[in-house]
Amino acid sequence: MSAENASNSQHSIAVQQAxxxxxxxxxxxxxxxxxxxxxxxxxxxxxxxxxxxQVSGLTLEHYPGMTEKALQxxxxxxxxxxxxxxxxxxxxxxxxxxxxxxxxxxxxxxxREAAFDACYYIMDYLKNRAPFWKKEVxxxxxxxxxxxxxxxxxxxxxx
Numbered sequence: 001m002s003a004e005n006a007s008n009s010q011h012s013i014a015v016q017q018a019x020x021x022x023x024x025x026x027x028x029x030x031x032x033x034x035x036x037x038x039x040x041x042x043x044x045x046x047x048x049x050x051x052x053x054q055v056s057g058l059t060l061e062h063y064p065g066m067t068e069k070a071l072q073x074x075x076x077x078x079x080x081x082x083x084x085x086x087x088x089x090x091x092x093x094x095x096x097x098x099x100x101x102x103x104x105x106x107x108x109x110x111x112r113e114a115a116f117d118a119c120y121y122i123m124d125y126l127k128n129r130a131p132f133w134k135k136e137v138x139x140x141x142x143x144x145x146x147x148x149x150x151x152x153x154x155x156x157x158x159x
Contacts, residue, residue, distance in 0.1 A: 011079075011087040013071045015062060017094040020104055025088050029108045036085050040115040041106035042123055048098045050145070053138040060093045060102070061133045067091075074125045078107075081121065082114035089122065091132065124154040 012028070022043055029039045046058050075087050088106040096102060105122045109115040127147060134145040 010085055011075055011089075013068060013075060013087075013089045015064070015067050015071070015091050015093055017092060019092070019101055020090045022101075022104065025090070025104055025106050028088055029086050029106050033086065033108060035110060036108040036115075037110055038112040038115040039106065039108045040112070040119045041088075041104065042119055043101055044103040044123075046096050046098050046100045046102060050136060050138075051148075053136075053140060053143075055136050055138055056098065057137040058096045058100075058102075059135045059137075060091075060096065061135070062093050063131055067131050070130050071126075074122055074129065077125070078118040078121050082109065082118045083111075084109050084114060084118045087118070087122070089126075091126070091130070093132070121158055124151070124158065127151045128155055 022041070026039065026041060029036075029041070046055070048055055071089055071091065075089060078084060079087070084107055086106075086108040088104065090104040092100075092102050103123075103126065105119050105126070107115045107119045107122070109118065128151055135142055136145055
């Protein structure tokens with residue numbers, strides 16, 4: 001298992017093979033946090049169908065160092081756009097099975113609008129700009145997964 005973490009007092013970013021505990025991550029967003037009235041989080045899971053094919057597993061690869069920098073930039077960009085106080089971002093790599101957790105994005109803010117928008121923004125940019133390579137095992141063999149047009153179009157709303 002490898003874990004590479006970057007954090008400051010308010011944000012935590014990790015790329016890791018290990019699974020994560022959503023309750024723990026939520027608690028970290030809330031602990032000693034009396035200023036925020038909103039916590040929003042998203043968890044992505046490996047699903048059994050993708051692009052019309054049955055999927056039996058998934059492997060995520062990345063370039064250590066480069067990926068963490070990209071994630072830090074995405075979080076910094078979100079924090080420059082909304083009054084966000086805390087962000088917890090975990091992205092798993094390695095071999096994953098159906099229903100395994102892939103990603104956790106949690107955001108706290110004084111108000112829900114900022115927390116929702118920042119979480120959504122981070123996920124849209126993760127799907128399009130984070131340097132992860134995803135290979136699915138399907139009933140037809142293995143295939144690399146590319147960003148879909150709908151994922152690319154999702155960035156337009158943030159321009």
